[in-house]
Amino acid sequence: MPMKGSGTPRLQEIDRWDGGVGWLAHPDEGMQRASHVLAAGSAERSSADNRTQSGDVEAWVVDPVDAPGVDDLIASVGDVAGVVVCLDRHKRDAAAIARRHDAPVYVPDWMSGVASDLDAPVERVGRELADTGYRVLKVVDRSFPSWQEAALYHDDSGTLVVPEAVGTAEYFCAPGERLGVHPMLRPSPPKRAFRGLEPERVLVGHGAGVFDDASTALLDALDNARARLPAAYAKAFRNLL
Template structure:
């Protein structure tokens, strides 16, 4: 399978519940880039880290009008500008995130601790130069939904054998425990792979607690998949 993209970008739907949905635009790719549309308290749809796909607008329309498109990781500009332009909506970028807005050809809105009127709290997961990494998490307290764009994922190269959710390979030696602990969650939505919609709190806790212990298994699995 290709790392990114593929012969077709007919999306595969993931993570549907009454206030949101996700999709993987190129189901055959190894990276399993996942995108999400979340219904905010304002009644609008907030699209996070989108990879565009044919007929995607029909899926979004099931949930409402797009209020904004969010860049959750400095490397996840993806198709944010194209989707925002098509829906006449701004691209939302954290106030502290650098090197992103210059590369997005669409109106920009900055946000800090809250994502506009969406009801989602925003918090930095990582803001470091070594490794170069700027990532924002989103949390809806009433809905118990946590969005983690990159630090954890369910794509196979994130996970050691037996893990439902794994810490990104680059972060396993020093997982962002402080940033991601303490959330009461029913679901964890990620930027690579399907989300965790059952027993999500335990899956997140286990991923953070066992990141270093399971490092050899995770790295071995990732290497085997890259070589296969």
Template sequence: MPMKGSGRANLREIDRWEHGVGWLAHPDESMQRASHAVEIDGDVWVFDPVDAEGLDDLLAELGDVAGVVVGLDRHKRDADTIATRHDVPVYVASWMTGVADDMDAPVERFGTELATTGFQTFRVVDRTVPPWQEVGFYHDDSRTLIVPEAVGTVEYYCAAGERLGVHPMLRPFPPRRVLSKFEPERLLVGHGAGITTNAGDELRTALSNARKNLPSAYVSAFKSMVSD
């Protein structure tokens, strides 16, 4: 199967919970690009979305879209298309460069909190070589942690036996300090289905074993690319 799907999308729901839902627009792609919508006080916030037929109906089940959020400098995906369709801004971290210039929709910047959502925001990765700017989101009331790229459940992230893995490029120096301080009930990721049980323990395990399991993880990533 291809690394990134193209053509007609085939929406598959993942990560359903009382106040949110996730989906894969191209379930058969190796990258497993996951998108999420979270409802807060009747407003729906859409994170790193890939568009698909039937998406608006899925979002309407939660409420009215209030904003579309980009959590990674290379996760433009279909953010501006969906924002334009719902007549809302695209939200980008104040310190994130580049991605805002690629948007056709209006852009709103946010700092340490995402508008009035209650989501605390924090820098997961911010470096220029290689370029990588990633912002994470934590909602204390619902204990929901969103990590767009640094960790994931898709096959090429995970070493043998891992349920959650650190991105192959970050394994030598995983972002332990910034991520290990959270105790989430659910962890939503940008690649693969989320973790909805023992999320805090799974996250700490993934960060702790990132370097130790690096050889196995690289073999897994290589096999995933070769099989495509």
């Protein structure tokens, strides 16, 4: 299994819930790069075709990897209001999708070296993503090695979107874990960024999301990241071989 997929993408839907949907563009890759579209606004649907009425629901696309059928998947949630880049390495296909939907790319105002690489209009975002109800949380901000990561959290719905710090792809997880801390962050997991959160679901940038007892899975991953580091690294080494 290649770590990063190449060739023609093949859309696979994951993570559908009342507030959005996720997808994989290359389901067979080891990295399991996941993308999501989040709904904001009132969901009033036409009984004739079950499509969202224009203007009723905004769709916010997060760290997208493009694939045939993505536009239809996004349309099942709403009209695109913006595309969001939550990790400096996750520019992915954000600009292409933003241009296609005549929408800006939103980048946290403290991130550097991201906006200039995007061939699309860019809006800077502070502590909240427009009027979506999603708070923007600073997870990692360091220059060496370069890592700038933001998470999104909706207090009312309990939806947490984490692009890189935690994931469910196999190389993230120690044996027995449903959710694991990124291998490079295991020695010092970013606990402070998630303090006080009790998510109903955790959506990740690598792998399918966690919907069952998500708060416990997140707390377990963060609290035991360092203790399980040897087992996680041994598992990753065995998979590499």
